[in-house]
Amino acid sequence: TDFDVWVGIPSIQMSQLPRAAKICFTLHVKNYKEMIPLGWVNQQIFDHHNVLKAGVFSIPLWLNGHANPLSPCSVNIDSAKPMTLSVEFPAFSDQVVTYPSFSQYIYSSEPAKEADPSMVLNSRMDYLIHQDPLYKMSQKEQKMLWDNRHILGCVPAALPKVLQVVDWTKPEMVIEMLRLMSTWAPLPGSEALQLLDAHYPAREVREYAVNCLRNVPDIDIEDYMLQLVQVLKYEPFHDSPLSRFLLQRALQNRERLGHLLFWYLKAELSSPHISHRYTLLAEAYLYGCGDHLFELTHQAQLVEKLQQVAENVKSKKRGKKQLLHKELADIKFDHRINLPIVPGMSISGFNIEKCKYMDSFTLPLWLEC
Known part of the structure; x- marks a missing residue:
């Protein structure tokens, strides 16, 4: 798209935005053959106070690659001089727009209907409920689950599937689902x-x-x-x-x-x-x-020393085993140290003669204690 123009989202109104809505930006440069991504970033549309973003933001981009909706909404704060994208969100005069609280509706005088444990699920619903999480339901199957939502509240395993049916851009559907969740097993x-x-x-x-x-x-x-x-x-x-x-x-x-x-x-x-x-x-x-801080510090120091040993052994052209044994012998233990990979198991040194490196590209160490 062009710069300095408002970009609309014609398929959704502002009042339909889910609280978890995010906007994903990818900045491209176009050559004669293709579009090349220069940077990307994801941003939440509502902040942590449930306030709709408004005004101008300068957003540091992650370099290269396309924005992925499943990626976290973080900005590139590690680069000293990051590429930034200036984005303006619309402001509504002096009004602060917040995402509405549905609690007054969820706990209103119209409670969710209680699930009836005596109701027997038909074979198709039972099949859907126990399908793989990646199973793609048809529109007919989605409608069947939603139409029977009130009898599924006593079936814990049905909740993930019913949630997949919810259209989070429809407030009335969201309110109904949150009501159901308040009494769901x-x-x-x-x-x-x-x-x-x-x-x-x-x-x-x-x-x-x-x-x-x-x-x-x-x-x-x-x-x-x-x-x-x-x-x-x-x-x-x-x-x-x-x-x-x-x-x-x-x-x-x-x-x-x-x-x-x-x-x-x-x-x-x-x-x-x-x-x-x-x-x-x-x-x-x-x-x-x-005091656990001190134990973790000793573990981290041991890991750093072993990483340095591994790097030294990998860079050595000859005498790798001798260097490994020498550097392991130089690691001193003032007391037993818990292993980072196995909580509750501690060591006080290495059985150096049985320690070796493995013949692979990364030369991982084989350590015995």
Whole structure:
């Protein structure tokens, strides 16, 4: 499109914008053969106070590539001189436009109809409910689920499928769905996880999923932790029910959940599009974790030393094994250190004679303790 012109969205009115709506920009340059992407960025249309953006914004772009609606809404703050896109959102005189609160409608005198456990699902509905999450429903199937939504509230597994039917640009449909969710049978933790992926951006849905996880025991949260850290990137904002939930559970069980949360967050810091969020969450944990900070510091120092050993061995043309053994011997342990990859397992040194490097392109180290 041209610059210095208003770009309209003819298929949707302002009053129909979902709270989770985002706008995706890709800046192209055109040569005689093709359009070449120079930069991209995603932006939420409503801010974290539910206020509709208005006025002029200068947005730092991520270089190269096309905007992906599933990518997080972050800007390039790492570059000293980033390419920026100046965008003006329409302002409505002096009015501040906010996304409406539906709570007065959800809890009005017209409550959601109670699901009847005695109702028997027909075979087609049962088939749809237990289909793979990636299954594409036909319009007829979607209508069948929505028409029978009131009898599905006692079937936890039906919720993700019914949510897929909702048109979030229709306020009356959103209100009806939120009413239903207020009385819907809770999902088991393993099934609630799917409501936290990129296909369910609505805050109420994500908060419902987090509430389903609150009574899940720590041993199961350990199994889910990697997935939970990954889906953090789909939260519209840094402060979310999911991030607060993870911090709360991690601080209540620092040796297991806190350990996993820190290292899973740290593993994502090399991803520039989301590293700022993960850095903030890791810092929040470290501020509150007390003495666990010192243990994590020792673990991080050990990892850094081993990374340096691996780089030195890889760059050596001859005598790799001898260099590996020498540098491992130089690593001193003042006390036992928990392994980052296995919480609860600690080491006090290496069985150096059995340590080696593997014959592959990256030359990974084989370490025995």
